[in-house]
Every structure is written in C-alpha cells, then in structure tokens.
Amino acid sequence: MEPNETNRLLKGALLLTLAGIASKILSAGYRVPLQNLTGDFGFYVYQQVYPILGIALVLALYGFPAAISKLKTDFEAEQYPISFRNFYFPIFVIVAVVNVALFLGLQLNAHPLAQFIGDDRLVSVYQTVAFIFLFIPFTAFLRGVFQANHQMKPTAYSQVMEQFVRVLIIIAGAVIISKQEIDIYSIGKVAGIASISGSIAACIVLIFFMRKYRPPLLHKASKTSVPWFRFLRKLIILGVVASITHMVLLIIQFADTISLVPALLNYGLTKEEAMVAKGIFDRGQPLIQLGTVLGSSFALAFMPAVSKRNLKQQFRSLCMQIESGLVIGFYLAIGATVGLIMIFPAANILLYQDSSGTTVLQLLMLAIVLSALSITVASVLQGLGMIKRTAVFIGLAFLLKWGLNLLLVPFWGLLGGSIATILSLLLFCILVLYSLKRYIPTLSLLRKIKWPAFIRATLSMMLYVASWNWLLPNPDEVARTTLLLIVTFISLTGGGIYMLLLIRGNVFTQKELAMLPFASFFIQLTKEGNKKHE
Numbered sequence: 001m002e003p004n005e006t007n008r009l010l011k012g013a014l015l016l017t018l019a020g021i022a023s024k025i026l027s028a029g030y031r032v033p034l035q036n037l038t039g040d041f042g043f044y045v046y047q048q049v050y051p052i053l054g055i056a057l058v059l060a061l062y063g064f065p066a067a068i069s070k071l072k073t074d075f076e077a078e079q080y081p082i083s084f085r086n087f088y089f090p091i092f093v094i095v096a097v098v099n100v101a102l103f104l105g106l107q108l109n110a111h112p113l114a115q116f117i118g119d120d121r122l123v124s125v126y127q128t129v130a131f132i133f134l135f136i137p138f139t140a141f142l143r144g145v146f147q148a149n150h151q152m153k154p155t156a157y158s159q160v161m162e163q164f165v166r167v168l169i170i171i172a173g174a175v176i177i178s179k180q181e182i183d184i185y186s187i188g189k190v191a192g193i194a195s196i197s198g199s200i201a202a203c204i205v206l207i208f209f210m211r212k213y214r215p216p217l218l219h220k221a222s223k224t225s226v227p228w229f230r231f232l233r234k235l236i237i238l239g240v241v242a243s244i245t246h247m248v249l250l251i252i253q254f255a256d257t258i259s260l261v262p263a264l265l266n267y268g269l270t271k272e273e274a275m276v277a278k279g280i281f282d283r284g285q286p287l288i289q290l291g292t293v294l295g296s297s298f299a300l301a302f303m304p305a306v307s308k309r310n311l312k313q314q315f316r317s318l319c320m321q322i323e324s325g326l327v328i329g330f331y332l333a334i335g336a337t338v339g340l341i342m343i344f345p346a347a348n349i350l351l352y353q354d355s356s357g358t359t360v361l362q363l364l365m366l367a368i369v370l371s372a373l374s375i376t377v378a379s380v381l382q383g384l385g386m387i388k389r390t391a392v393f394i395g396l397a398f399l400l401k402w403g404l405n406l407l408l409v410p411f412w413g414l415l416g417g418s419i420a421t422i423l424s425l426l427l428f429c430i431l432v433l434y435s436l437k438r439y440i441p442t443l444s445l446l447r448k449i450k451w452p453a454f455i456r457a458t459l460s461m462m463l464y465v466a467s468w469n470w471l472l473p474n475p476d477e478v479a480r481t482t483l484l485l486i487v488t489f490i491s492l493t494g495g496g497i498y499m500l501l502l503i504r505g506n507v508f509t510q511k512e513l514a515m516l517p518f519a520s521f522f523i524q525l526t527k528e529g530n531k532k533h534e
Contacts, residue, residue: 022163023163030171031043033174034170037171037174039184040279042174042177042178042184043279044276044279044282045122045184046170047257048117048119048125048257048278049125050250051251052254053129055254056136057195058246058247058250061143061159063239064144065143065146065155066238066239066243067239068147068239071234085226090226094228094231094235095235096137098235102133103134106126106133110122110124113126113258116258119275124185125189129191130192132192132196138203139158139162139199139206142203143155145210151213154209157209158205161202164201165197166194166195168194169194173190174187177190238387241387244390245394248394248397249289253282254398255398255401256281259406263406264278264409266409267411267413280360281357281360281361281418283351284364284365284367287365291336291337294332294336294372295329295332296372319442324448326377326445327507330369330445334369334454336368337368339465340368341362342461342465342469343465343469343494344361344362345475346472346487350484360414360415360417363422364421367425370422393435394428397424397428398424400427401423404416407420449507450505452505453501456501457498457499457502464497508526510526513526
C-alpha cells in the first residue's frame with residue numbers, strides 16, 4: 001500500500017473514532033434531560049426500548065458497513081470481478097432480507113416480549129421501534145460502499161448527523177409529553193420515531209456524498225455466478241457476530257430489560273414501584289457509557305490494526321503497543337470509576353434531581369473499568385480472528401447477568417442488580433484476558449502497571465475529593481446551578497491531579513505522551529522532561 005494511501009486510511013480511522021466519541025457523548029448526555037423531563041418512570045419506558053434501538057444502530061454503523069468493506073477487500077484479492085450485479089446488488093439484497101426478518105420478528109413477537117417483561121403497555125412501543133430495521137439496509141449499504149473505497153468521511157458525518165437528529169427529536173418529544181401531560185409510554189414511540197428520522201437524515205448525508213464522490217459502483221458486469229451462500233455467511237459472521245463487541249453494554253442492559261422488573265416484583269415491590277426502581281437503576285447507564293468510551297477509545301487509539309499477519313511480522317513491537325493500550329485504558333477507566341464513585345452523591349442530585357439509588361449506583365460504577373478493559377481486549381481478539389469466541393463470551397456474560405438478576409434481585413433489590421452487572425462483566429473480562437494471554441503468552445498487564453505511582457495518584461485524588469465532600473454543605477441544600485459549578489470544578493481539578501501525578505510518576509513513556517494532544521506540555525511535566533530543561 002502506498003504511503004499516501006496509508007495516511008489517508010489512518011486519517012479516516014481517526015475521523016471515525018472522533019465521530020464515534022462525539023456520538024457516544026451525545027447518546028449519553030441527552031438521557032439526563034430526558035429523565036429530568038419524564039421522571040424515573042419515563043426513563044424506565046425509554047430504557048426498555050433503548051437496547052433494541054442501540055443494537056440496530058450498531059448494525060447500521062459498525063456491523064454491516066465493516067462487513068461489506070472486508071468482503072470487497074477479500075474478493076478483490078481473489079480476483080473476483082466487483083460489479084453492481086455481481087457484488088453490490090446481492091450484498092444489498094442479503095442485508096435487506098436479514099433486517100426485514102428482524103423487523104418481522106420484533107413485530108410479530110412484540111406482545112409475547114412485553115408479556116415476558118411484565119408490561120403489556122410496551123406492545124405498541126415495540127411495534128413502532130421495529131420499523132428501524134427497515135432503514136438499516138440503506139444506511140449500512142451506503143456506508144459500506146464508501147468504506148470499501150477507503151472513504152471514511154461520509155460515514156463519520158452521517159453518524160454525527162444521525163445522532164444529532166435523534167437526540168433533538170427525543171428531547172423535543174420529552175418536552176411536549178411533559179408539558180401536555182401525554183401518556184408517558186409515548187416516549188418509547190418517540191424514541192423509535194427519532195431513530196428512524198436519524199436514519200433518514202444519515203441517508204440524505206450519504207446520498208450527498210454519493211453524488212459528490214461517485215464511488216465506482218457500476219463497473220462492467222461479468223457473467224460470473226453470484227456466491228449467495230458465501231455472501232450470506234460472511235455478512236452474518238462479519239456483520240452481526242463481529243459487531244457484538246460494540247454491543248457489550250447494550251446486551252447487558254437487555255438482560256435488565258427482560259428480567260429486572262419481574263425480579264423486583266419478587267423482591268416485594270408493586271408493579272409501578274418496580275418500574276420506577278428500574279428507571280433509577282438505569283441512571284447509571286449514561287455515566288458507565290461515558291467512562292467506558294473514555295477508557296476504551298483512547299486505549300484503542302494507541303494500538304495499530306491488529307491481525308494475525310502483522311502480529312507474526314512485528315510480534316515484539318505489537319505486543320508492547322497492545323500492553324501500552326491496555327494499561328492506558330486501565331489508568332483512565334480507574335480514574336473515571338473512582339472519581340465518579342467519590343462524587344456520585346452530588347452528581348446524582350445534580351443530574352437526576354434527587355439522591356435515589358446513590359449507594360446502588362456507586363457500586364454500579366465499577367462496571368466502567370471492567371467494560372473499558374474487556375471491550376479493548378475483545379477488539380484485539382477480533383483483530384486476531386477470534387470473532388465467534390468473543391461472541392460466545394458475550395453470550396455467557398448475558399446469561400450470567402440474566403440468571404443473577406433472577407437469583408439476587410429478589411433478595412437484595414437493586415443492589416443485587418448492581419452485583420449481577422459487575423459479576424457478568426468480570427466474567428467477560430476474565431475470559432477475554434485469558435484468551436489474549438493464551439495467544440500472546442508474553443503479555444503481562446499487571447507487570448506493565450507502575451503500581452506505586454498509580455496508587456499514589458488514586459489515593460491523592462480520593463483524598464482531594466473527600467476533603468471537598470466534607471467541607472461543602474449537603475448537596476440537597478445547594479441550588480442546582482451552584483451544584484453544577486461545584487461538581488464541575490471538583491471533577492476537573494480532581495481529574496487534573498490524578499493525571500498530573502500519573503505523568504509525574506512516569507507511568508507513561510515519552511512515546512505514549514507524544515501521541516496525546518498538547519504532547520510537549522505533558523512531556524515537560526515528566527521527571528525526565530524536567531531534567532532535560534535543568
């Protein structure tokens with residue numbers, strides 16, 4: 001591959017990463033005003049459909065586009081003639097058939113699913129949400145065509161536009177529902193309509209780029225027969241199974257969707273109390289999502305594309321980069337986890353207007369470090385070709401979460417739900433780390449962590465935040481605007497102290513710091529940097 005082409009691909013991958021981070025921040029951020037406007041019950045309704053919508057969006061954004069791109073690369077290597085008739089049209093048909101099947105499956109089973117969950121009023125909500133699958137073939141196909149031709153900008157722009165339109169409609173719908181006192185279950189239908197509208201907006205952006213770039217679709221067709229079964233198998237494995245890594249938190253949330261309310265009923269709550277409690281429990285999801293994005297996105301940014309081939313060619317250097325990525329993700333995720341646990345009593349009131357579920361949600365924040373680390377490792381395993389194994393591990397985590405909800409929640413309530421989440425993610429983390437260790441025996445995460453500097457930085461941050469918690473008045477007695485300033489100040493300064501002590505403790509190499517924004521500033525903060533300037 002030419003250097004210019006390589007640079008273009010790297011820039012495209014970085015653009016996709018930045019678009020993904022921006023979209024995830026939007027996705028996590030809008031749920032706070034949503035809960036404020038509709039209350040914990042409205043948040044419960046929304047969260048009962050969010051995992052399905054999230055899975056659909058992952059398929060349209062990561063799964064099928066990546067599969068189409070990979071298929072084109074593989075078939076070109078085999079000298080297979082790439083034309084609209086031989087390649088693109090069959091691919092579109094297969095993606096459409098798969099998604100129509102998903103649409104019909106949800107439409108026809110909306111009533112049994114709602115009954116299984118224990119809320120018959122969700123039937124029409126699920127039937128509305130099902131329509132999102134009819135739009136996936138168009139956005140996924142167009143993104144796949146661009147990515148197959150190494151054009152990442154259309155995917156990045158369409159992703160941000162899709163998320164922006166979706167968030168705008170959901171917030172507008174929540175405002176109307178709260179002001180007009182419309183049936184609260186309408187927020188679920190609004191979520192479905194918002195996702196469909198976002199997909200339409202993404203299609204418009206992609207068509208604009210299609211007219212601008214005109215990717216080569218209409219090559220002269222040959223009489224080569226179409227390998228329909230091979231296309232189907234590859235799209236299922238690469239498009240559906242491989243994208244499961246991006247769905248880890250969604251799949252764990254789906255286990256809560258189908259089991260938490262019935263388990264809370266067995267705990268002794270009334271039906272309405274159980275639904276509100278589920279809404280309170282789901283307050284933790286946006287914060288887990290943000291912390292996970294912080295840990296896993298930056299960790300993966302430090303790693304090159306990992307594959308069996310380049311691992312054999314550059315074994316030592318790639319192992320070092322994988323270790324560096326995992327350790328950086330660990331540092332960032334631990335910082336986010338500990339910081340959120342310490343500041344959560346104030347943050348809960350600031351974000352959600354009361355202190356309900358604070359202890360349960362503080363425990364739930366441990367999911368951040370487990371999910372960030374396991375998602376990073378799972379991405380490496382997928383690069384090494386362990387797609388099916390990773391999917392099996394996620395399936396086991398889902399089953400464990402489901403089973404533990406049914407076992408623990410009837411005795412301990414929401415606390416049991418938090419423990420179930422932590423244990424299921426812990427299982428997934430152990431399984432992926434064990435698999436990576438077997439493939440790369442020299443890998444040693446524990447040895448790479450600089451424990452004295454890490455412990456010093458963590459304890460210092462904890463002491464700093466605890467001091468402010470002791471000095472400041474009760475968050476219940478502080479105006480929300482004032483509380484926003486306080487929480488923002490403590491978060492930024494606490495995080496700054498943590499990062500400063502890590503950098504001063506030389507936990508990052510000069511090469512790692514050089515990859516960060518404002519690299520020269522961070523390098524000067526290190527002891528080596530200071531010695532050089534003496």
